[in-house]
Amino acid sequence: MTKRIVVIGGDATGMSAASTALRHAGHGALEVVVLERGHYTSYSACGIPYWIAGDVASRDELIARTPEQHREAGIDLRMRTEATAIDLDKRSVSVRGVDDGDTYELGYDELVIATGAVPTVPPLEGSEAEGIFGVQSLEQGEQIVKDLGDGDRRRAVVVGAGYIGVEMAEAMVTRGLETTIIDQAPEPFTQVDPDMGALIHEAMEGMGITVLTGVSVDGFDVGEDGRVRAVRAGDTVLPADIVIIGLGVKPNASLAADAGLTIGASGGITTDVRMQAAPGVWAGGDCVEVHHRLSGKPVHIALGTHANKHGRIIGTNVAGGYGAFPGVIGTAISKVCSLEIGRTGLGESEADAAGFGYVTATVESTTTAGYWPGAEMMTVKVLAEQRTGRLLGAQIVGREGSAKRIDVFATAIWNGMTVEEMTFMDLSYAPPFSPVWDAVLVAARKAAKEVQAAVPASPV
Amino acid sequence: MTKRIVVIGGDATGMSAASTALRHAGHGALEVVVLERGHYTSYSACGIPYWIAGDVASRDELIARTPEQHREAGIDLRMRTEATAIDLDKRSVSVRGVDDGDTYELGYDELVIATGAVPTVPPLEGSEAEGIFGVQSLEQGEQIVKDLGDGDRRRAVVVGAGYIGVEMAEAMVTRGLETTIIDQAPEPFTQVDPDMGALIHEAMEGMGITVLTGVSVDGFDVGEDGRVRAVRAGDTVLPADIVIIGLGVKPNASLAADAGLTIGASGGITTDVRMQAAPGVWAGGDCVEVHHRLSGKPVHIALGTHANKHGRIIGTNVAGGYGAFPGVIGTAISKVCSLEIGRTGLGESEADAAGFGYVTATVESTTTAGYWPGAEMMTVKVLAEQRTGRLLGAQIVGREGSAKRIDVFATAIWNGMTVEEMTFMDLSYAPPFSPVWDAVLVAARKAAKEVQAAVPASPV
Numbered sequence: 001m002t003k004r005i006v007v008i009g010g011d012a013t014g015m016s017a018a019s020t021a022l023r024h025a026g027h028g029a030l031e032v033v034v035l036e037r038g039h040y041t042s043y044s045a046c047g048i049p050y051w052i053a054g055d056v057a058s059r060d061e062l063i064a065r066t067p068e069q070h071r072e073a074g075i076d077l078r079m080r081t082e083a084t085a086i087d088l089d090k091r092s093v094s095v096r097g098v099d100d101g102d103t104y105e106l107g108y109d110e111l112v113i114a115t116g117a118v119p120t121v122p123p124l125e126g127s128e129a130e131g132i133f134g135v136q137s138l139e140q141g142e143q144i145v146k147d148l149g150d151g152d153r154r155r156a157v158v159v160g161a162g163y164i165g166v167e168m169a170e171a172m173v174t175r176g177l178e179t180t181i182i183d184q185a186p187e188p189f190t191q192v193d194p195d196m197g198a199l200i201h202e203a204m205e206g207m208g209i210t211v212l213t214g215v216s217v218d219g220f221d222v223g224e225d226g227r228v229r230a231v232r233a234g235d236t237v238l239p240a241d242i243v244i245i246g247l248g249v250k251p252n253a254s255l256a257a258d259a260g261l262t263i264g265a266s267g268g269i270t271t272d273v274r275m276q277a278a279p280g281v282w283a284g285g286d287c288v289e290v291h292h293r294l295s296g297k298p299v300h301i302a303l304g305t306h307a308n309k310h311g312r313i314i315g316t317n318v319a320g321g322y323g324a325f326p327g328v329i330g331t332a333i334s335k336v337c338s339l340e341i342g343r344t345g346l347g348e349s350e351a352d353a354a355g356f357g358y359v360t361a362t363v364e365s366t367t368t369a370g371y372w373p374g375a376e377m378m379t380v381k382v383l384a385e386q387r388t389g390r391l392l393g394a395q396i397v398g399r400e401g402s403a404k405r406i407d408v409f410a411t412a413i414w415n416g417m418t419v420e421e422m423t424f425m426d427l428s429y430a431p432p433f434s435p436v437w438d439a440v441l442v443a444a445r446k447a448a449k450e451v452q453a454a455v456p457a458s459p460v
Numbered sequence: 461m462t463k464r465i466v467v468i469g470g471d472a473t474g475m476s477a478a479s480t481a482l483r484h485a486g487h488g489a490l491e492v493v494v495l496e497r498g499h500y501t502s503y504s505a506c507g508i509p510y511w512i513a514g515d516v517a518s519r520d521e522l523i524a525r526t527p528e529q530h531r532e533a534g535i536d537l538r539m540r541t542e543a544t545a546i547d548l549d550k551r552s553v554s555v556r557g558v559d560d561g562d563t564y565e566l567g568y569d570e571l572v573i574a575t576g577a578v579p580t581v582p583p584l585e586g587s588e589a590e591g592i593f594g595v596q597s598l599e600q601g602e603q604i605v606k607d608l609g610d611g612d613r614r615r616a617v618v619v620g621a622g623y624i625g626v627e628m629a630e631a632m633v634t635r636g637l638e639t640t641i642i643d644q645a646p647e648p649f650t651q652v653d654p655d656m657g658a659l660i661h662e663a664m665e666g667m668g669i670t671v672l673t674g675v676s677v678d679g680f681d682v683g684e685d686g687r688v689r690a691v692r693a694g695d696t697v698l699p700a701d702i703v704i705i706g707l708g709v710k711p712n713a714s715l716a717a718d719a720g721l722t723i724g725a726s727g728g729i730t731t732d733v734r735m736q737a738a739p740g741v742w743a744g745g746d747c748v749e750v751h752h753r754l755s756g757k758p759v760h761i762a763l764g765t766h767a768n769k770h771g772r773i774i775g776t777n778v779a780g781g782y783g784a785f786p787g788v789i790g791t792a793i794s795k796v797c798s799l800e801i802g803r804t805g806l807g808e809s810e811a812d813a814a815g816f817g818y819v820t821a822t823v824e825s826t827t828t829a830g831y832w833p834g835a836e837m838m839t840v841k842v843l844a845e846q847r848t849g850r851l852l853g854a855q856i857v858g859r860e861g862s863a864k865r866i867d868v869f870a871t872a873i874w875n876g877m878t879v880e881e882m883t884f885m886d887l888s889y890a891p892p893f894s895p896v897w898d899a900v901l902v903a904a905r906k907a908a909k910e911v912q913a914a915v916p917a918s919p920v
Binding site: 012044046047050055056057061062163303304305306308309313325326327328329330331332333334335340342344369371372373401403404405406407408410411412414415417421424425426427428429430431432433434436437438440 | 472504506507510515516517521522763764765766768769773785786787788789790791792793794795800802804829831832833861863864865866867868870871872874875877881884885886887888889890891892893894896897898900
């Protein structure tokens with residue numbers, strides 16, 4: 001008998017689950033229905049800032065697979081269609097057409113919840129004004145591109161200096177706008193420690209971006225035409241022709257919560273290692289929380305790479321295979337003009353919150369042999385557990401060719417390596433690729449020294 | 461009492477051992493004498509091809525530290541001075557001035573042998589002719605640069621298509637010479653498997669280099685002026701205005717052998733994990749053999765990064781500290797014009813020789829998101845042990861931004877990871893740095909499938 005899989009959400013997790021399930025299952029064994037509220041499927045939300053900046057030529061390049069392509073693969077894809085309720089007992093989803101308002105019930109054998117995330121929008125005066133945009137969906141990206149083309153936009157203010165914020169600040173300054181980025185934290189990019197954030201601060205100012213930190217936004221001044229005119233932050237009034245909100249996202253888990261599924265402290269749906277939230281109900285991507293391998297705590301990390309992994313695991317499981325998600329260690333990477341930022345594991349505040357005692361070591365190195373003409377600078381910071389020397393985290397801020405090294409640290413953390421064990425690892429060397437001592441090894445060695453220095457001569 | 465350390469050889473291992481020892485030891489505790497036969501200390505031999513190509517502006521940039529700088533650091537550095545014999549019982553070295561022929565005996569408390577490697581030179585007719593060069597020392601690099609400037613050199617032939625060979629072929633073609641590279645193996649660059657070597661072959665031809673493989677050199681035609689005129693290989697006569705020999709190197713261990721130290725099957729001096737060859741006698745760098753962590757066998761791998769590690773370990777040990785070399789896994793990286801090549805672990809022939817049963821998987825991917833304007837292609841090949849799925853090796857051939865990923869595989873091998881364990885590792889993702897599934901993960905996943913497929917349903 002054909003089993004029906006219903007998937008709510010047609011982006012990374014949902015479509016990856018749908019296609020993986022169909023690929024795994026024998027012909028005719030599965031009926032896969034995907035409900036997608038918007039106009040697009042399988043697009044790279046992470047690419048939106050680069051499209052707006054002009055690095056990526058057109059919107060269509062961000063679309064990995066169109067609705068038509070998914071349908072050709074045998075998926076019953078229903079666009080502009082949303083799920084309004086889930087009945088776990090009846091194994092049924094209430095469905096509504098976004099445009100026509102038609103409703104119906106859709107029974108399922110297995111349900112996949114891939115409802116993604118929604119932007120964090122603070123309740124600020126004037127936040128509904130025209131000219132204020134989030135950067136969460138392709139539709140929003142289109143609105144920004146259209147808005148920038150519509151009139152003479154000279155001054156941009158970006159609220160929030162996380163991934164999306166700094167990438168959008170790059171996009172705005174690349175398009176020639178006078179750009180200010182504002183964040184309440186002492187330094188931008190709190191995904192890294194403040195000492196590393198200070199390097200990003202300095203580099204962004206070098207790119208002509210005004211960086212205001214330690215300042216909260218109080219509201220927006222709106223013109224008579226209903227369009228934003230300025231951002232108010234304490235005593236400061238920042239004139240703005242366009243405002244981008246980049247304050248992060250939170251799990252879009254209300255549908256799941258209403259159905260009675262368990263929601264964790266992070267706001268994300270909780271699942272088991274196979275991404276199962278309840279018998280026959282699977283959830284993945286930006287709407288779930290996942291296990292952090294270092295802190296041992298559940299965390300919400302909205303990233304396309306996790307969303308795709310979840311989709312593949314869920315697709316394997318609903319087709320009768322075995323897939324399990326091993327958790328995350330918080331690896332991420334970003335680019336702001338010529339600056340690269342990588343991080344993995346725990347930062348200082350995260351290590352503190354998890355209760356770790358640790359040492360830190362920061363080194364400067366070059367991406368290649370120092371004498372190589374393309375040599376670029378980078379700063380590498382490492383956190384290691386005191387006593388054991390176990391690598392807890394690493395952060396890289398540098399120029400072109402630096403940040404992808406974060407994957408070496410990520411692999412080391414994944415395996416529970418100590419910084420001492422890393423010191424003489426056999427990493428690749430040739431003058432165009434690194435100094436004889438790669439920055440990873442130099443940082444590990446310095447951290448190992450700090451671990452030694454922190455051990456009392458006669459431990460009690 | 462002051463202990464005297466005598467170091468034979470003033471390049472990476474020797475000078476690193478000398479300076480590390482002085483840094484570790486208290487003031488006046490050590491007298492460090494270094495004997496160096498040549499004119500230079502602490503230079504990057506790996507950088508020579510890039511200097512000849514013009515990527516690196518001048519010879520001096522390759523010199524990390526001059527003799528004067530070492531002397532200022534308190535090292536008794538004796539240039540143009542060679543050791544002619546070691547007496548282990550008397551703890552004494554026979555020393556000779558290269559220029560003046562003066563000889564003397566020099567007693568030591570601890571001896572460091574860092575005599576490096578010598579190029580493999582086949583006994584071929586005409587190989588002593590002018591215009592035929594090795595690329596082992598800075599002196600040889602100078603001779604090549606001078607020779608290229610001296611006359612109208614239009615045709616270069618490079619003998620041997622390993623690291624130095626392909627890098628020198630790049631240098632020659634970059635300088636505008638009509639360049640042919642010749643090797644007896646079926647494909648160039650036997651440090652990777654023939655299927656990956658075929659990609660290098662094709663790319664080099666795309667750069668305008670003529671690649672002749674499966675052909676042995678028989679000798680050289682020499683003109684009446686004593687200068688090379690052609691390379692003879694079977695029926696082929698290759699006219700040549702300059703010939704570069706890049707046939708690899710072998711350990712320069714004769715001094716150690718004559719003194720009665722143990723020489724391994726690879727030709728390198730054998731040491732313990734602390735790089736001690738005999739009580740009070742240490743050896744490191746290109747003249748020793750080291751432990752391969754996968755095959756369990758001693759190997760000779762001449763690389764600046766290992767030489768520097770050995771130097772640091774020896775310096776720590778002779779100063780009374782503790783340093784141990786954990787062995788190698790054969791990681792290496794190279795660049796030929798816009799092509800990057802990385803390898804780690806075992807290739808197929810090495811895995812065969814070690815007795816492993818294994819599966820392979822090869823994937824193509826991009827360095828960035830496919831839609832990113834700088835996206836470059838790469839091919840990744842992975843070897844995994846059958847049954848266990850343990851990662852045994854990886855090879856990357858690709859364009860800019862691809863090959864440094866080899867360090868992720870190296871770290872995974874170092875930790876004994878299986879390809880299955882690697883499949884969902886938390887590696888960094890953002891469009892300018894990788895697709896949502898980094899090439900490392902895609903290759904691991906495909907290899908994991910091969911491992912599964914190779915396991916019989918009912919293992920005996």
